[in-house]
Amino acid sequence: MTSENLLQKYATSAVPRYTSYPTAPHFSTDLSPETCRGWLERVDPSEPVSLYLHLPFCREVCWYCGCNMRLAARYEPVAAYVETLLREIDLVCGFLPGPIEIAHLAFGGGTPTVLEPDDLERVMSALRSRFRLAPGAELSIESDPRTLTDAMSERIGKLGFTRASFGVQEFDPKVQEAIHRIQPPDVVAHAIGGLRRAGVRHINIDLIYGLPHQTVASLTRSIATCLEMRPDRVALFGYAHVPWMAKRQRMIAEDALPGPEERADQAASAAEALISAGYQAIGLDHFAREDDTLAVAARNGELHRNFQGYTTDRARTLLALGATSIGRTPEGYFQNEPVPAAWTQAIEAGRLPVAKGIALTADDSLRAHVIERIMCDAEIDLEAAGHQFGQPDDWSADALEQLRDMAEDGLITLDGGHLKLSEEGRPLVRVVAAAFDRYLARNKARHSVAI
Ligand code: SF4
Missing domain, CATH: 3.20.20.70 (Aldolase class I)
Structure with missing residues (x-):
């Protein structure tokens, strides 16, 4: 597929910037x-x-x-x-x-x-x-x-x-x-x-x-x-x-x-x-x-x-x-109250001013690793990642169809368990990362376009 066709097909997808996962x-x-x-x-x-x-x-x-x-x-x-x-x-x-x-x-x-x-x-x-x-x-x-x-x-x-x-x-x-x-x-x-x-x-x-x-x-x-x-x-x-x-x-x-x-x-x-x-x-x-x-x-x-x-x-x-800040430990992410008044009230009461967050499952940690490596290196050994996180078999089942489609379009190459973005695919790295996002399909939160 030409770069122009790739853009037409993928560039208007609404996908996160993946500064965290989830x-x-x-x-x-x-x-x-x-x-x-x-x-x-x-x-x-x-x-x-x-x-x-x-x-x-x-x-x-x-x-x-x-x-x-x-x-x-x-x-x-x-x-x-x-x-x-x-x-x-x-x-x-x-x-x-x-x-x-x-x-x-x-x-x-x-x-x-x-x-x-x-x-x-x-x-x-x-x-x-x-x-x-x-x-x-x-x-x-x-x-x-x-x-x-x-x-x-x-x-x-x-x-x-x-x-x-x-x-x-x-x-x-x-x-x-x-x-x-x-x-x-x-x-x-x-x-x-x-x-x-x-x-x-x-x-x-x-x-x-x-x-x-x-x-x-x-x-x-x-x-x-x-x-x-x-x-x-x-x-x-x-x-x-x-x-x-x-x-x-x-x-x-x-x-x-x-x-x-x-x-x-x-x-x-x-x-x-x-x-x-x-x-x-x-x-x-x-x-x-x-x-x-x-x-x-x-x-x-x-x-x-x-x-x-x-x-x-x-x-x-x-x-x-500070208000709205997001922290994390290996166990999960937590975000402070976004409104300064609510953030102040919690601190004055001696409470952590946490408004929301998420405890990470083993599956989240694996996908976070895969998404981070794709965003940083434009490639990942999926099999090695699965073994590293103790889930070698089932983690990518829901992503496989999208990945095959992307490989056919020339966005990525898939060589055994090794995924690599092509030169044409690099500007669309967020779209490739999104194939591993288990939450994206479930939630209708709207993100910005891919390019
Ligand atoms: S309004 Fe937003 S973009 Fe402008 S200076 Fe403040 S934080 Fe930065």
Whole structure:
């Protein structure tokens, strides 16, 4: 089947991005905070863990945004949130079996840099007093170049952050207006320069294709501008238009959105521009300089996937703090209350603020492994995976028909138990991964299109 026909058949499939398996729409409110407390108590103290903190506040609302965020017109709600976050650190640490080492810390949002520098320092001091930072631990923070102050840049450097991520998306003024995010290149360059001068060594830039009024030409120009800023990593996401879930996306003019073929052209030409500039393509949507740890991990087959996308983070336990954050232990996933008031109320009552989650079965763990390896390596030895998880025979019965169909279409090759995506199939990796998703058919939750 030609690439064009493959696109026509598969690109409009609604499939998850597989930053977890099972995915969040399949979490259940039946999971109790007491169960999650038991999971935390059984975390192996000899293994490093990862930590994610969520700050759901921004100074402005971008219309494409699908995150859990609130407009912070005043600082008071942000200050109150920080107080609760400090209490949550104490609460969660009280359930853990002793001091634990952190290998990765990510502060996301929202926009964590809307915090006052002193509040960021209080949060980091609380974490440093409760956890041990592993030598060479990665400390990353998301930032909005429009609102990052020089004082905050300096403090981020002083606190030892090693990586900062900037949402750039696209530099074309017409596109920026259509998504309600105006940030000229000099604003972004100033923010990046300030962090570098403060000692933050690594910079990530996020770009998006498939935005209203975006074209191959506008995206190519944006990438050229972005490359002048020498990011270590570039994430290139397809805009996920899901206004039935993210209501602010109703502000986006649907008739200005590019169609599937134009989206595919944008993705392909952007990838080509980044690869020609010396970046290594990683998985579905990341690019990294060859000396970046993500590129090294990809070359060594040690890439992983979590809620931030592709990562070098291999910890089996992720402690997640803040409203809406999702954590996990080897026993399951658990998501905090998304509304800050409910999250605060639970913490004040001394309860884990868990709203929902899922306990993993052996079948879930096997499928999570298969899906993660497909998303990271574009290939998997299915027989070996079945043996590794003690289920060599029956795990793929419901996927076989779809896989045969995909092999006939040239999306994958199936050689005995070895599945490998073809070059044409790589952009449709989410569709291939979805063949192993036992929950997808059962639930009508609507996801974004595959490209
Ligand atoms: S895209 Fe980022 S800065 Fe914009 S509203 Fe969403 S979280 Fe805030």
